[in-house]
Amino acid sequence: MRILPVLCALLLLMLQGVTGLPPVGASAQDCERRRGFCSQRSCPPGIGRIGLCSEHEFCCRMRWYP
Numbered sequence: 001m002r003i004l005p006v007l008c009a010l011l012l013l014m015l016q017g018v019t020g021l022p023p024v025g026a027s028a029q030d031c032e033r034r035r036g037f038c039s040q041r042s043c044p045p046g047i048g049r050i051g052l053c054s055e056h057e058f059c060c061r062m063r064w065y066p
Helices: 003-019 028-033
Strands: 037-039 047-052 058-062
Touching: 028 037, 028 047
Parallel strands: none
Antiparallel strands: 037 058, 047 058
């Protein structure tokens, strides 16, 4: 019975991916809070990806941020 909560959590994660919902906490406001910016394509050279803004947008920020 101890494995039941783990299986339920795994099922919920799989269903989230199937329905096409954005990952938890993925929003432009969260990206700006982390001092990043949203980019529809990959992040520019010298800029690292730190998360997602939406399903098709990446949250980017300079790699060596003071």
